[in-house]
Amino acid sequence: MRRVGILLSGRGSNFEAIARNVRAGRLDAEIAVVISNRAEAPGVETARSLGLTALAIPSRGLEREAYDQKLIEALKQHGVELVVLAGYMRLLSPAFIREFPMRIVNIHPSLLPAFPGLDAQHQAFDYGVRVSGCTVHFVDEHLDHGPIILQSAVEVAADDTAETLSARILAEEHKIYSEAIGIVLSGAFRIDGRRVKLENRNHAS
Amino acid sequence: MRRVGILLSGRGSNFEAIARNVRAGRLDAEIAVVISNRAEAPGVETARSLGLTALAIPSRGLEREAYDQKLIEALKQHGVELVVLAGYMRLLSPAFIREFPMRIVNIHPSLLPAFPGLDAQHQAFDYGVRVSGCTVHFVDEHLDHGPIILQSAVEVAADDTAETLSARILAEEHKIYSEAIGIVLSGAFRIDGRRVKLENRNHAS
Numbered sequence: 327m328r329r330v331g332i333l334l335s336g337r338g339s340n341f342e343a344i345a346r347n348v349r350a351g352r353l354d355a356e357i358a359v360v361i362s363n364r365a366e367a368p369g370v371e372t373a374r375s376l377g378l379t380a381l382a383i384p385s386r387g388l389e390r391e392a393y394d395q396k397l398i399e400a401l402k403q404h405g406v407e408l409v410v411l412a413g414y415m416r417l418l419s420p421a422f423i424r425e426f427p428m429r430i431v432n433i434h435p436s437l438l439p440a441f442p443g444l445d446a447q448h449q450a451f452d453y454g455v456r457v458s459g460c461t462v463h464f465v466d467e468h469l470d471h472g473p474i475i476l477q478s479a480v481e482v483a484a485d486d487t488a489e490t491l492s493a494r495i496l497a498e499e500h501k502i503y504s505e506a507i508g509i510v511l512s513g514a515f516r517i518d519g520r521r522v523k524l525e526n527r528n529h530a531s
Numbered sequence: 532m533r534r535v536g537i538l539l540s541g542r543g544s545n546f547e548a549i550a551r552n553v554r555a556g557r558l559d560a561e562i563a564v565v566i567s568n569r570a571e572a573p574g575v576e577t578a579r580s581l582g583l584t585a586l587a588i589p590s591r592g593l594e595r596e597a598y599d600q601k602l603i604e605a606l607k608q609h610g611v612e613l614v615v616l617a618g619y620m621r622l623l624s625p626a627f628i629r630e631f632p633m634r635i636v637n638i639h640p641s642l643l644p645a646f647p648g649l650d651a652q653h654q655a656f657d658y659g660v661r662v663s664g665c666t667v668h669f670v671d672e673h674l675d676h677g678p679i680i681l682q683s684a685v686e687v688a689a690d691d692t693a694e695t696l697s698a699r700i701l702a703e704e705h706k707i708y709s710e711a712i713g714i715v716l717s718g719a720f721r722i723d724g725r726r727v728k729l730e731n732r733n734h735a736s
Contacts, residue, residue: 437662440645454726456682457642457664477661479684484729521659524689 327511329358331406333397333414338369340433341412343500344507345376353504355511359404361397363416379404385416394422401426408510410503411465420467428473428517430465431510433503435495437461437477442470447492456482458491460499462506464522473520475506532716534563536611538602538619543574545638546617548705549712550581558709560716564609566602568621584609590621599627606631613715615708616670625672633678633722635670636715638708640700642666642682647675652700656693662686663696665704667711669727678725680711 332341341360347353360373363385373380381400385393393416401409411432423430436446438461441453450458459479464472478498482491509515514525537546546565552558565578568590578585586605590598598621606614616637628635641651643666646658655663664684669677683703687696714720719730 437642437645437660439658439660440642452724452726453644454679454724455642455644456666456679457662457684459662459684461661474659474661479662479664479686481684519657519659521657 327407327513328354328356329405329407330355330410330507330511331358331401331404331408332360332369332373332410332412334360334362334367334369334412335364335415336367336369336413338367338372338412339496340499340503341369341410342372344410344412344504345373345378347504349376353508355408355507358406359400361400363393363414369412390417390419391421394419398422398425408507409465410507412503417469418465423465423467428464431462431475431506432465432470432472433499433506434461434463434470435492435499437479438463438470438474447495448488451482451486451488451491458482458495460495460502462503473517473522475509475515475522476502478502532612532718533559533561534610534612535560535615535712535716536563536606536609536613537565537574537578537615537617539565539567539572539574539617540569540620541572541574541618543572543577543617544701545704545708546574546615547577549615549617549709550578550583552709554581558713560613560712563611564605566605568598568619574617595622595624596626599624603627603630613712614670615712617708622674623670628670628672633669636667636680636711637670637675637677638704638711639666639668639675640697640704642684643668643675643679652697653693656687656691656696660687663700665700665707667708678722678727680714680720680727681707683707 348355357378360380362370362382365382370380370382409426409430437459441449457479461477462475466472480495516523553560562583565585567575567587570587575585575587614631614635642664646654662684666682667680671677685700721728
């Protein structure tokens with residue numbers, strides 16, 4: 327499995343990091359298509375400037391089920407095996423998730439299950455945690471909830487603001503998302519309950 | 532402020548670590564009294580063997596409010612300024628918490644707010660997190676909820692069991708609890724909302 331489809335709604339800085347890693351040969355994947363639900367998303371232009379196939383499929387005015395059917399068709403047309411969410415600001419329908427079982431990944435800027443939902447970095451900062459981070463997980467039918475593939479911890483510094491913390495978390499996102507995608511594409515894992523067991527790998531090292 | 536009172540219900544391995552750090556001069560505090568709500572708690576014997584004042588005040592059969600009044604009296608008799616929970620398996624009454632405002636600390640074996648309550652290490656392991664850890668926090672009237680003083684992250688290894696993970700978390704608990712007590716006793720912090728702002732200190736370093 328190598329063919330990846332990216333869904334985004336904005337700039338997609340995680341998409342940019344993934345594209346860089348693919349181009350540099352650090353991630354053995356092929357970005358088959360980039361799809362935005364917003365025609366004006368900067369990520370579409372970025373994708374095209376990188377010579378990638380990028381589609382804008384506007385979601386405005388469409389029911390989720392109807393829109394997701396259009397997405398499914400476009401992804402299948404491009405032979406997408408793994409769907410990668412990169413700042414895609416819509417909830418996926420159960421029908422979409424059933425179409426790609428354990429084949430949709432997302433990244434969230436907190437150590438889930440802490441601080442799901444929007445603005446996780448500010449939630450964590452205001453809560454006063456000393457450690458936050460980011461999580462790459464499979465997408466299931468519950469928000470920010472599927473089995474966790476990788477997490478990376480980021481310490482909160484005494485002089486941090488929510489913004490400086492967010493920036494350090496984003497830098498970690500750019501590292502672990504490509505690593506997690508590589509793990510999923512390699513198939514070198516098993517899912518036991520909701521634990522993702524990596525093969526030939528030790529996450530303390 | 533230097534006089535610390537320890538509450539425990541069992542062995543109190545965190546109490547042992549604190550006592551070692553006090554004895555070694557790594558923590559500028561005086562353990563004024565160790566109190567157990569169980570006469571048979573091994574921590575009582577340990578405390579006495581270390582030459583510390585240790586009381587067993589059995590809680591069996593007593594209403595929480597009535598028992599907590601006995602605790603308050605004993606702690607005040609011994610001039611306790613900071614109450615340190617070390618495996619104390621009872622909820623404290625609001626009256627007790629009002630008696631020691633921001634003067635009660637607890638340690639919890641997860642990165643709060645994730646996995647509050649019992650068996651946090653197993654909760655985290657079964658959830659499949661890649662990073663867990665421990666949290667020292669002020670005790671307020673909600674379970675495992677008060678402002679966070681320190682946290683330490685512990686990575687989950689691919690070959691971990693809940694037991695090996697718990698052991699690594701416990702080793703971190705033994706480090707950060709004394710450090711957090713030192714911060715509270717030093718008074719070098721401010722509380723802003725629920726954020727504990729440490730002075731002259733940078734937690735990323």
